[in-house]
Amino acid sequence: xxxxxxxxTVNGHTHHVALKPNVTLLHALRQMxxxxxxxxxxxxDCGACAVLLNGRAVNSCLVLAWQADGAEVLTAAGLGxxxxxxxxxxxxxxxxxxxxxxxxxxxxxxxxxxxxxTPYPTExxxxxxxxxxxxxxxxxxxxxxxxxxxxxxxxxxxxxxxPE
Amino acid sequence: MLPEFxxxxxxxxxxxxxxxxxxxxxxxxxxxGTNLIPDMRSGRYRLRWVVNxxxxxxxxxxxxxxxxxxxxxxxxxxxxxxDPLVAQYAPVLREAAALLGNPLVRNRxxxxxxxxxxxxxxxxxxxxxxxxxxxxxxxxQGTRRVLLRDFFLGVRRTVRQPHELVTGVxxxxxxxxxxxxxxxxxxxxxxxIAVASGAxxxxxxxxxxxxxxxxxxxxxxxxxxxxxxxxxxxxxxxPEPEPIAEAARLAAEATRPIDDIRGSATxxxxxxxxxxxxxxxxxxxxxxE
Numbered sequence: 001x002x003x004x005x006x007x008x009t010v011n012g013h014t015h016h017v018a019l020k021p022n023v024t025l026l027h028a029l030r031q032m033x034x035x036x037x038x039x040x041x042x043x044x045d046c047g048a049c050a051v052l053l054n055g056r057a058v059n060s061c062l063v064l065a066w067q068a069d070g071a072e073v074l075t076a077a078g079l080g081x082x083x084x085x086x087x088x089x090x091x092x093x094x095x096x097x098x099x100x101x102x103x104x105x106x107x108x109x110x111x112x113x114x115x116x117x118t119p120y121p122t123e124x125x126x127x128x129x130x131x132x133x134x135x136x137x138x139x140x141x142x143x144x145x146x147x148x149x150x151x152x153x154x155x156x157x158x159x160x161x162x163p164e
Numbered sequence: 165m166l167p168e169f170x171x172x173x174x175x176x177x178x179x180x181x182x183x184x185x186x187x188x189x190x191x192x193x194x195x196x197g198t199n200l201i202p203d204m205r206s207g208r209y210r211l212r213w214v215v216n217x218x219x220x221x222x223x224x225x226x227x228x229x230x231x232x233x234x235x236x237x238x239x240x241x242x243x244x245x246x247d248p249l250v251a252q253y254a255p256v257l258r259e260a261a262a263l264l265g266n267p268l269v270r271n272r273x274x275x276x277x278x279x280x281x282x283x284x285x286x287x288x289x290x291x292x293x294x295x296x297x298x299x300x301x302x303x304x305q306g307t308r309r310v311l312l313r314d315f316f317l318g319v320r321r322t323v324r325q326p327h328e329l330v331t332g333v334x335x336x337x338x339x340x341x342x343x344x345x346x347x348x349x350x351x352x353x354x355x356x357i358a359v360a361s362g363a364x365x366x367x368x369x370x371x372x373x374x375x376x377x378x379x380x381x382x383x384x385x386x387x388x389x390x391x392x393x394x395x396x397x398x399x400x401x402x403p404e405p406e407p408i409a410e411a412a413r414l415a416a417e418a419t420r421p422i423d424d425i426r427g428s429a430t431x432x433x434x435x436x437x438x439x440x441x442x443x444x445x446x447x448x449x450x451x452x453e
Contacts, residue, residue: 001168021171021214024201043202047268056242056271062197063272066171067218110267131354132266 006069010034011078019065025051028065029075036077036105040134047133050106051075057113059132076105079112088112088150097146099137106133111147119155121147166204172215177222180215181304181329187213188327194218195238196272198265199281223276223331226250233335237276241265241288244275253337256291256344256363263287263348266355276330279315282322282387289316289388290363291346292333293380300332301325309334316387342367343450345443348382349435351426358383359427360435362415366403366447374398379411379440384419384432391418394440403448412441 003018010029019028026049029037040048042061049060052074060073080086088111091097098104107130114121114129121129126147127140135143172187174180184191191213194200203209217223223238226247233253235244244250244261251258257275264270264278264287278288279299289312297312301324312333315322324330338344344365350356361382369375377395382388394414401407421432 001170020168022166022168024166027165042205044198044265044269047266050268053271057268058271059198059268062201062269064171064194064197064201064216066173067194067197067216113267128354129267132268 004066006066008032008065008068008071008073010073011075021064021066023065024061025053025063025065025068025073026060028068029060029073034075034077037075038102038105040102040106044132045134046103047106047110047130048103050109050133052109052113055116057109074109074112076108079108086112086150087153088115088147091146091150091153092143095142095146095149097138097142099135103133103135103137107135107143111150114147115151115154119151121151123148166201167207167210169204169211169214172213174215174217174220177220177302177329177331178304180217180220181302181327183213183215184329185304185327187215188325191215191326193329195274195277196240198269198273199277199283217329228253228337231337233337235275235333235335237274237330237332239275241270241273241275241278242267245270254291254295254335256294256346256365257288257335259346260287260291260348260361260363263346263350263354263356269355275333279312279333280322280324280330282316282318282320284319284386284388285358285361285383286388287348287358287361287382290361290380290382291344292335293388293390294344294363294365294378295335295338296378297336298334299330300334301328302331303328307331313390319386338365339367341369343447345446345450347439347443349427349439357426360384360421360432360439362436362439362443364440364443364447366398366444368403373400373402377411379415379444381415381419381436381440384421384436386420389418391415391440394418398444403444405445408441408444408448411444412437415440 038048040046044059044062051060172183195218223236241261298309346363348361349359363380365378367376377398379391394411397411416437421429
């Protein structure tokens with residue numbers, strides 16, 4: 001089980017890291033310092049480890065790091081900064097969608113993936129979009145509301161709450 | 165942390181098949197990893213070798229080939245949801261894909277992997293059984309095709325040999341006047357494992373009689389199954405309430421369900437009869453529109 005040098009571009013920064021074959025993308029990212037990617041169930045049930053892998057939201061615990069060699073990864077921390085937060089990050093804070101915060105990075109990634117494809121989601125589409133992400137604090141109501149607020153801010157042309 | 169294994173990264177399909185042949189039986193292919201990685205972590209699989217087939221270009225496409233829709237083994241469930249050929253020729257597969265796992269899982273899980281994993285609850289199985297799909301298996305010795313109904317042997321067991329790779333799923337293009345429907349009973353609306361699922365298909369002739377009927381059931385037997393006696397009860401007849409009810413009764417009789425944390429055997433049998441009756445009734449209504 002020899003390590004192999006792989007290349008990962010995370011939040012715009014390119015890294016070359018030597019990793020063994022049994023290291024998941026989740027552990028690779030956390031070892032590289034991207035600890036906003038959370039380690040939850042490690043079997044694809046909770047979504048806490050979600051990242052965008054080449055633009056697609058995935059559970060990083062179910063990707064072998066070698067499989068991601070050469071890929072672009074976006075983690076929640078790459079969405080924005082404290083000075084210039086992403087509208088989703090701002091809305092999660094403003095609305096109070098964060099309680100313990102453990103699910104938040106994965107929720108932000110799932111929400112980002114949803115809004116990239118569905119700029120004017122219905123409430124049902126939002127619920128479906130975050131169905132792979134467990135939150136044990138909020139009851140989801142504020143999270144759904146935050147995604148609606150962010151959608152409106154990103155794509156103000158139509159009201160996201162209105163069904164088509 | 166995952167147990168130790170060697171990960172092989174072939175660049176071409178022939179290279180992958182050589183690797184599988186060399187290391188069989190202590191080897192498993194991995195694509196999306198949504199089943200294999202948790203199974204390695206839990207200890208269900210202890211493998212010395214794993215062959216990554218996720219990036220093989222030969223397995224990526226969904227294409228129309230003569231009278232078939234061919235879904236490469238690297239195609240994810242999310243790709244199936246977006247694909248116009250699937251929407252046109254296999255809408256029942258699309259319906260089931262929309263209910264498989266959750267968006268994060270669908271972006272990794274492959275259709276072929278869902279079949280090869282051979283869970284009785286595999287969401288891709290009932291629609292593909294209803295469509296008379298075939299599984300294409302390749303090894304360094306050659307290629308063979310197996311009817312999906314002959315592919316499953318038992319819970320998590322298939323006819324795939326350790327040195328073989330599922331390379332694709334082949335679906336015959338449906339004839340005119342073929343109508344399908346899918347149902348899935350879970351413990352919640354999304355991200356649920358099926359308590360019971362099914363796909364029905366009704367092909368009718370010009371007189372409106374059922375020329376061919378398929379009733380495929382998930383989570384109610386050790387493997388996904390066809391309810392052949394139920395199908396025969398409708399074939400050659402008009403899909404009227406009485407023969408539909410009879411077919412639904414026979415479908416429930418074809419089940420061999422178990423009690424588990426998601427539901428009882430009694431419930432599974434009962435809900436199968438109700439849902440088969442409803443979906444057949446829906447197909448009968450749709451095919452006269």
